[in-house]
Amino acid sequence: MPHATAAILSIGDELTLGQNLDTNSQWLSHRLTALGVIPIQHATVPDDLAATRDAILRLADVADLVIITGGLGPTADDLTRAALAAAMNEPLVEDLEALAQITAWFASRTRPMPALNRVQAQRPRSAAIIRNDWGTAPGMQARLQKRDRQGASDAAAPLSPAFTDIFSLPGPPREMRPMFEASVLPHIKPARTVRTRALPTFGLGESEIATRLGSLMDRDRNPTVGTTASHGVVTVRIRFEASPQTDPASASRAIAEVESKARAALGSYIFGADADTQSSVIRDLLKERNLTLATVESCTGGLLGELITETPGSSAIYRGGFITYTNELKQQLVGVPAATFAPGGPGAVSRECAEAMARGGLAVTGADFCLSITGIAGPDGGSAEKPIGTVWIALASRESVHSRRFQFSGERSNIRDWSARSALAMLRFAIIGQPSLALMRQTASHPTA
Amino acid sequence: MPHATAAILSIGDELTLGQNLDTNSQWLSHRLTALGVIPIQHATVPDDLAATRDAILRLADVADLVIITGGLGPTADDLTRAALAAAMNEPLVEDLEALAQITAWFASRTRPMPALNRVQAQRPRSAAIIRNDWGTAPGMQARLQKRDRQGASDAAAPLSPAFTDIFSLPGPPREMRPMFEASVLPHIKPARTVRTRALPTFGLGESEIATRLGSLMDRDRNPTVGTTASHGVVTVRIRFEASPQTDPASASRAIAEVESKARAALGSYIFGADADTQSSVIRDLLKERNLTLATVESCTGGLLGELITETPGSSAIYRGGFITYTNELKQQLVGVPAATFAPGGPGAVSRECAEAMARGGLAVTGADFCLSITGIAGPDGGSAEKPIGTVWIALASRESVHSRRFQFSGERSNIRDWSARSALAMLRFAIIGQPSLALMRQTASHPTA
Numbered sequence: 001m002p003h004a005t006a007a008i009l010s011i012g013d014e015l016t017l018g019q020n021l022d023t024n025s026q027w028l029s030h031r032l033t034a035l036g037v038i039p040i041q042h043a044t045v046p047d048d049l050a051a052t053r054d055a056i057l058r059l060a061d062v063a064d065l066v067i068i069t070g071g072l073g074p075t076a077d078d079l080t081r082a083a084l085a086a087a088m089n090e091p092l093v094e095d096l097e098a099l100a101q102i103t104a105w106f107a108s109r110t111r112p113m114p115a116l117n118r119v120q121a122q123r124p125r126s127a128a129i130i131r132n133d134w135g136t137a138p139g140m141q142a143r144l145q146k147r148d149r150q151g152a153s154d155a156a157a158p159l160s161p162a163f164t165d166i167f168s169l170p171g172p173p174r175e176m177r178p179m180f181e182a183s184v185l186p187h188i189k190p191a192r193t194v195r196t197r198a199l200p201t202f203g204l205g206e207s208e209i210a211t212r213l214g215s216l217m218d219r220d221r222n223p224t225v226g227t228t229a230s231h232g233v234v235t236v237r238i239r240f241e242a243s244p245q246t247d248p249a250s251a252s253r254a255i256a257e258v259e260s261k262a263r264a265a266l267g268s269y270i271f272g273a274d275a276d277t278q279s280s281v282i283r284d285l286l287k288e289r290n291l292t293l294a295t296v297e298s299c300t301g302g303l304l305g306e307l308i309t310e311t312p313g314s315s316a317i318y319r320g321g322f323i324t325y326t327n328e329l330k331q332q333l334v335g336v337p338a339a340t341f342a343p344g345g346p347g348a349v350s351r352e353c354a355e356a357m358a359r360g361g362l363a364v365t366g367a368d369f370c371l372s373i374t375g376i377a378g379p380d381g382g383s384a385e386k387p388i389g390t391v392w393i394a395l396a397s398r399e400s401v402h403s404r405r406f407q408f409s410g411e412r413s414n415i416r417d418w419s420a421r422s423a424l425a426m427l428r429f430a431i432i433g434q435p436s437l438a439l440m441r442q443t444a445s446h447p448t449a
Numbered sequence: 450m451p452h453a454t455a456a457i458l459s460i461g462d463e464l465t466l467g468q469n470l471d472t473n474s475q476w477l478s479h480r481l482t483a484l485g486v487i488p489i490q491h492a493t494v495p496d497d498l499a500a501t502r503d504a505i506l507r508l509a510d511v512a513d514l515v516i517i518t519g520g521l522g523p524t525a526d527d528l529t530r531a532a533l534a535a536a537m538n539e540p541l542v543e544d545l546e547a548l549a550q551i552t553a554w555f556a557s558r559t560r561p562m563p564a565l566n567r568v569q570a571q572r573p574r575s576a577a578i579i580r581n582d583w584g585t586a587p588g589m590q591a592r593l594q595k596r597d598r599q600g601a602s603d604a605a606a607p608l609s610p611a612f613t614d615i616f617s618l619p620g621p622p623r624e625m626r627p628m629f630e631a632s633v634l635p636h637i638k639p640a641r642t643v644r645t646r647a648l649p650t651f652g653l654g655e656s657e658i659a660t661r662l663g664s665l666m667d668r669d670r671n672p673t674v675g676t677t678a679s680h681g682v683v684t685v686r687i688r689f690e691a692s693p694q695t696d697p698a699s700a701s702r703a704i705a706e707v708e709s710k711a712r713a714a715l716g717s718y719i720f721g722a723d724a725d726t727q728s729s730v731i732r733d734l735l736k737e738r739n740l741t742l743a744t745v746e747s748c749t750g751g752l753l754g755e756l757i758t759e760t761p762g763s764s765a766i767y768r769g770g771f772i773t774y775t776n777e778l779k780q781q782l783v784g785v786p787a788a789t790f791a792p793g794g795p796g797a798v799s800r801e802c803a804e805a806m807a808r809g810g811l812a813v814t815g816a817d818f819c820l821s822i823t824g825i826a827g828p829d830g831g832s833a834e835k836p837i838g839t840v841w842i843a844l845a846s847r848e849s850v851h852s853r854r855f856q857f858s859g860e861r862s863n864i865r866d867w868s869a870r871s872a873l874a875m876l877r878f879a880i881i882g883q884p885s886l887a888l889m890r891q892t893a894s895h896p897t898a
Contacts, residue, residue, distance in 0.1 A: 014677040016488045018478025019686065022471075025493070029467025039465050040500070044474070044491035051489070075659050076668060077675065109856075114656050134859060172678070174859050219526075228468045237468070295772065297751070301758025302744075305751025305772040312828050312861060314750070320774035320782075323744065323754040329769040329814060365778060379761050412761060 001162060003037045004191035007063035009055050010044040011070035011080055012171060017046075024069040024176055031180065036190030036241070037065060047071060052083035060087070060144045060164035065188065067180075070171035072137035074116040080168055081140070085124040088144060092122045098129045098138045105136050130169070130183045137170040139179055141187070193244050195223075195251045197259055199236040200276060201269040202425045203439040206234050212265040216258060223258050232421050232440075233278070236262050236270070268434050271425075278424040279311040285431045286317035286369075293427070294367035295321035296334050296357040298348065298374040299391065304420040319367045324357065334360030349374055349386050351394075351403050351446060358396035358403075369430070370396045371423045375406075377415045391419045395426050402426070402435055405444035450611060452486045453640035456512035458504050459493040460519035460529055461620060466495075473518045473625055480629065485639030485690075486514060496520060501532035509536070509593045509613040514637065516629075519620035521586035523565040529617055530589070534573040537593060541571045547578045547587045554585050579616070579632045586619040588628055590636070641690050644672075644700045646708055648685040650718040651727060651874045652888040655683050661714040665707060672707045681870050681889075682727070685711050685719070717883050720874075727873040728760040734880045735766035735818075742876070743816035744770030745783050745806040747797065747823040748840065753869040768816045773806065779823075783809030798823055798835050800843075800852050800895060807845035807852075818879070819845045820872045824855075826864045840868045844875050851875070851884055854893035 008028050014020040022044060029039040040063055045051040052071065059066045071080030085092045099121035106113040123129055123140050130139030146162045167184045169176045201209065206229050210217060213236070216225045223240040240254045263270055272281045286293060295304050295318075302323050308314055322333050327348055330336040336356040339345050346352040357372035375391025382388035387407070394403035406422060408415045422439055429437045436447060457477050463469040471493060478488040489512055494500040501520065508515045520529030534541045548570035555562040572578055572589050579588030595611045616633045618625045650658065655678050659666055662685070665674045672689040689703045712719055721730045735742060744753050744767075751772050757763055771782050776797055779785040785805040788794050795801040806821035824840025831837035836856070843852035855871060857864045871888055878886045885896060 010491075013675060015475075016478060016491060017482045018475045018480070018488065019677050019684075020679065021475045022491075026464075026467045026470045029465060031467070033466045039467065040495060042459075042465060042471075042491070042493035046489060055490075074656055075666070114660065116656055116659065174863050226463075226468065228463075295751075297754075299758075300755070301763070301767070302746070302751030302754025302770075302772065305746075305774075306749070306755050306865075309748075309750025309772075309774065310862060310865075315774060318750070318774050320772040320778040321751075322771060323751065323758075323769040325754075325758065325764060325767050325769035333769075333813075364782075413759060416755075416759075 001064065002189045002191035003064040003165070005063045006032050006037045006039045006065040006067065007041045007043070007059035008039055009059055009066060009068045010042070010171075011047065011052055011068065013046045013077065015044050015070070024171065024173060027173065027177065028067050028069070028180065032065075032188075034194065034196050035185075035188055036192045036194035037188060047077040047079055049079045049083050049086065052079055053086040056084060056087040056144070056166065057147070060166065061147055064164060064191075066164055066166045067184070068166065068168040069176055072120065072139070072168065072170045074114070074120050074136070081119070081122050081124070084127065084140060084142060084166065084168060088124045088126065088142060090124040090126060093125050095121050095123050095129045095138070098123070101131065101138065102136050130167070130179060132170065132175055132179055134175040134178055135170060135172065137175065139170065139183065140166075140168040141183075142166045142168075191244075193242050193246050193251065195240045195255050197238040197255050198274050199238070199259065199262055199266070199270045200272055201234050201236065201266055202232060202271055202278060202421060203269045203437070204234065204266070205440055209234055209236065209266065213262060214265075216261055216265075223254055225258060225262065232418050236266070238262070268429065268432060268437055271428060277311065278421060278428065279307050279314070282308070282424060282428055282431075283311050283314050283317050285428065287313075289431070291368040292317055292319050294319045294361045294365035294370040296361035296370060296372040297321065297323050298325060298330070298357070299377040300373050300416045300420050301325060303416050304371060304373060304423055307420050307424065319365045321361060321365065321370075330357060334364060336360060347386075349376055349390055349392060351392055351405065351444075354392035354394035354403050355396070355401045358394035358401055362396040362398075368397060369427060371427055372396075373419050373423055375415070375419055377412045377419075379412060389415050391415065393419065393423045393426060395423075395430055397430070400447070402430065403446045404439070404442050406439070406441050407443050408441055450513065451638045451640035452513040452614070454512045455481050455486045455488045455514040455516065456490045456492070456508035457488060458508055458515060458517045459491070459620075460496065460501055460517065461493075462495045462526070464493045464519070473620065473622060476622065476626065477516055477518070477629065481514075481637075482643065483645070484637060485641045485643040486637060496526040496528055498528045498532050498535065501528055502535040505532060505536040505593070505615065506596070509615065510596055513613060513640070515613055515615045516633070517615065517617040518625055521569065521588070521617065521619045523563070523569050523585070530568070530571050530573070533576065533589060533591060533615065533617060537573045537575065537591060539573040539575060542574050544570050544572050544578045544587075547572070550580065550587065551585050579618070579628060581619065581624060581628055583624040583627055584619060584621065586624065588619065588632065589615075589617040590632075591615045591617075639693065642693050642695050642700060644689045644704050646687040646704050647723050648687070648708065648711055648715075648719045649721055649725060650683050650685065650715055651681060651720055651870060652718045652886070653683065653715070654889055658683055658685065658715065662711060663714075665710055665714075672703055674707060674711065681867050685715070687711070717878065717881060717886055720877060726760065727870060727877065728756050728763070731757070731873060731877055731880075732760050732763050732766050734877065736762075738880070740817040741766055741768050743768045743810045743814035743819040745810035745819060745821040746770065746772050747774060747779070747806070748826040749822045749865045749869050750774060752865050753820060753822060753872055756869050756873065768814045770810060770814070770819075779806060783813060785809060796835075798825055798839055798841060800841055800854070803841035803843035804845070804850045804852050807843035807850055811845040811847075817846060818876060820876055821845075822868050822872055824864070824868055826861045826868075828861060838864050840864065842868065842872045842875060844872075844879055846879065849896070851879065852895045853888070853891050855888070855890050856892050857890055
C-alpha cells in the first residue's frame with residue numbers, strides 16, 4: 001500500500017519537559033515531504049510506556065507511515081521497544097544479530113559491552129531490526145494493523161484491513177539521519193510524485209524576496225513557491241506535485257520554468273542550488289580558479305574559519321588564519337598599526353582596522369584573498385557611536401581592499417553568525433565579478449582601487 | 450482546579466511539512482516545568498480545521514492546561530479561532546475591544562487596518578481575548594469541559610465534571626513569549642512545587658554515568674535523576690517534586706543530598722551547574738587566576754576559538770590564536786619543525802606536531818596556556834595507521850606540555866565538535882589540578898615534565 005501520509009512521534013522526557021529541542025521531527029518531515037509523503041502530525045510523549053503505546057496506536061490509525069525517534073537507549077527509561085511490543089500485542093524477543101552487532105560495536109572500541117546494553121538487542125517478535133552503524137541502538141521496523149477509524153482511540157475498536165508501516169530510530173540525529181537514509185528510505189513508497197528545487201539566497205530579507213517573487217508565491221499554483229529562513233540564508237523552495245504516472249520531463253520543465261523566473265527576480269543573491277552552502281560554493285569557486293583564502297577574525301573568534309572548513313575538501317582552498325582577539329595580537333600577528341588603537345585613533349571596530357587586518361593576513365599567509373571581521377558582538381562594549389552589532393568586514397586581494405560596515409541586531413550569537421555569513425557573501429560577490437552588490441544590514445561600503 | 454499537567458499544541462503547515470523548526474513547544478515546556486506544571490504531550494497539526502479541533506479535544510481530555518500556538522493570522526489558512534469554537538461547540542463572535550486594539554495597532558503605524566485583519570477580532574462566545582502588544586493577533590483564553598477519560602476520543606463520550614484551561618497564542622516567538630509572561634502566567638496554578646538542578650559533565654559516556662549513579666536513577670525516587678546528552682555534554686538532571694505546602698528548606702535539602710551523591714560518583718567530570726557551559730567555566734577559572742589562553746587549530750578550523758568566544762567576557766582570558774590549516778602555516782606561524790612533515794617524519798597528525806603547535810602558540814602569543822588540535826576529520830584523508838577520527842590534542846603551559854590521542858567516530862562535524870570539547874576538558878582538568886583524568890575516546894596520553 002503506497003504511503004500518502006506520515007506521522008512523526010518523538011519520545012523522551014527531555015523533549016516534553018523542554019530540556020532539549022526536538023529537531024528530528026522537522027528533519028524527517030522535510031525529507032518525507034521531498035519524497036512525496038505528506039507528514040500530517042507530529043507528537044511528542046514522555047518516557048512513559050502507556051503514553052508511547054497509545055501514541056503509536058493513534059498515529060498508526062491516521063497515517064500510512066509512522067516514524068518514531070528516541071527511547072532506544074539502554075537505561076530503564078528507554079521504553080520504545082516495550083511500547084511498540086505492547087502496541088503490536090507481541091512479546092519482546094532478543095535478536096541475536098542485533099546482539100552480535102552491539103557486542104562488535106563495543107569490541108571495535110576495545111571495550112566490553114556493559115550488561116545494561118544487552119536490552120538494546122530486543123524487538124517485538126514480528127519486528128525486524130534496523131542496523132545502526134553509528135551507535136549502539138538498533139532501530140526497529142514493524143507493521144501494525146489499523147483499527148477502524150470510527151472510535152479511533154478506543155483500544156477495543158474493530159480492526160480495519162489496512163496496515164501502517166512503523167519505523168523506530170534512535171534519537172541522536174547523527175545516528176537517526178544516516179539510518180533513515182540507509183534503511184528507511186528504501187521502504188518508502190510515496191503515493192505521489194514530488195519534484196523539488198531549493199534555491200538558497202543570502203543578502204536579502206524574506207519580505208523583499210516575497211515582493212520580488214510576486215505572484216509566483218500564490219498558494220494555488222503548481223509548482224508552489226515558498227521561502228524558509230535559517231541563519232540569514234533564505235531558501236526559495238519550488239515544489240511540483242503530480243500523480244506517479246506524470247511524465248518526468250514535464251515535471252522537470254515545470255520546475256525549470258519557475259526556477260528561471262526566480263533567478264531573474266533574485267539574481268546573484270541566489271548562491272547555489274539544493275544542498276549547496278555558502279561554504280561549499282566558495283570552495284568550488286576558488287578551486288576552479290586555483291585561488292586560496294585566509295581569514296583574520298576578531299569578534300567572530302574563529303566562526304568564519306569554522307564555516308569555511310565545515311565543507312570537506314576545504315583544505316584545497318583555505319590556508320588558515322588568525323584569531324586576533326586582543327588588540328596586541330592584531331598588531332603583532334597581522335601588523336595593524338598601533339596608532340589605530342591610540343586615543344583619537346579609529347579603534348578596533350573601524351574601517352581602518354578591518355582593512356589593515358585583511359591586508360596583513362593576505363601578506364603573511366600568501367593567500368589570494370583574505371577576509372577580516374572586527375565588531376561588537378555584545379552583550380557589552382557598545383557605545384552611542386558604535387552600538388552593539390556594529391561590524392566591519394574587509395576583503396583584501398592582491399589588487400584591492402574592499403570593506404563594508406554592517407549594523408546587525410539580536411543576540412551575540414546572532415551578530416557573530418551574520419558577520420561570518422556576510423563575509424562569505426562579500427567574497428562570493430567579488431569572485432563572480434559583482435563586488436558592489438549590496439547586502440542586507442549593510443550601512444557603508446568602501447571599494448578602493 | 451490546580452494545574453498538574455499541560456499539553457502543547459502547535460499549528461501550521463510550515464511545521465508539519467518541516468519547513469520551519471518549532472521552538473515554541475520547547476520554550477513553553479521549559480517555562481511550565483520550572484513553574485511546577487508537567488507538560489505531558491506536544492502535538493503539531495497542519496492548518497486544518499478538523500485536525501486542530503480534534504487535537505484540542507484530545508489534549509484537553511488528558512491535561513489540565515492546553516497551550517496552543519499558531520493559526521491566529523488573518524489569512525484563510527489561519528483556523529485556530531474556528532477550531533476552538535468547534536471544540537467548544539460555540540459560535541464565533543466579534544470582540545469589540547479586540548477590534549479596537551487591532552485598529553489602534555495599525556493606526557500607530559499610520560496604516561489603515563486591511564479588511565483581512567478584521568477576522569482576528571473573533572473569538573468563541575464564552576472565550577476571553579488575550580491582549581497582544583507585539584503584533585496584530587490577539588490570543589484567546591477559554592475553558593473546556595473534559596469528556597470522560599473512558600473512550601477519550603469518541604466525540605459522543607459523556608462529559609466529566611472537570612475543566613481544562615485553554616490558552617491560544619500567536620506563533621511568532623517574539624509575540625508568543627511576552628504574551629505568555631504577561632497574560633498566561635498569572636492564570637497558572639501549579640499543583641506542585643518543583644525544584645531542579647542540572648549538573649553538566651564531559652568526558653564520560655551516558656551509560657558509564659548511569660552505571661556510576663546506580664540506584665539514584667531509579668524512576669520511583671524523589672528527587673528523580675535523569676541524564677540528557679548534547680554534543681558530548683551529558684547533563685545529570687535532578688528534579689524534586691512536592692506539594693505546594695512543602696517547606697522550601699526541605700526541598701533544598703533533598704536536592705543537595707542527591708547532588709552530593711552525584712558529585713561523589715562523577716567527581717571532576719561534573720564541570721559546573723545549571724546553565725554553565727565548558728566555555729563559561731573556563732572563562733571563570735582563568736579569570737579568577739588572572740591567566741590567559743591561546744589556541745592553534747588545524748582540523749577544527751576555528752571551532753575551538755569559536756566555542757571559547759561564544760561566552761560573553763571571554764576577551765578577559767582569550768588572547769586569540771591561529772588556524773594553521775596547511776602544513777606551511779604550521780611551520781611559518783607557530784614554528785613546527787619542517788622535519789615533522791618530511792618523509793619518514795611523524796606527520797601533521799602526531800604527538801610531535803600537536804605539541805610543537807601548542808608550544809609555538811604559547812611562545813608567540815605570550816599566553817599562559819595554549820591548546821592545539823590536529824587530526825583527521827574526514828570524510829577523506831584516513832589511513833590504516835591513522836583512521837578518520839584520529840585526533841591529537843596538546844596543552845602547553847609555561848611548565849609543561851601534555852598531549853593525548855583520541856579516536857572519535859561519526860561524521861566530520863561530530864569529530865570536530867568532540868575534538869574542540871575534549872580540548873576544553875583537558876584545559877579544565879589541568880587548571881583544577883587533575884591533568885591526568887581520562888576522557889572518553891582517549892587512546893593515549895603523554896604527560897611530560
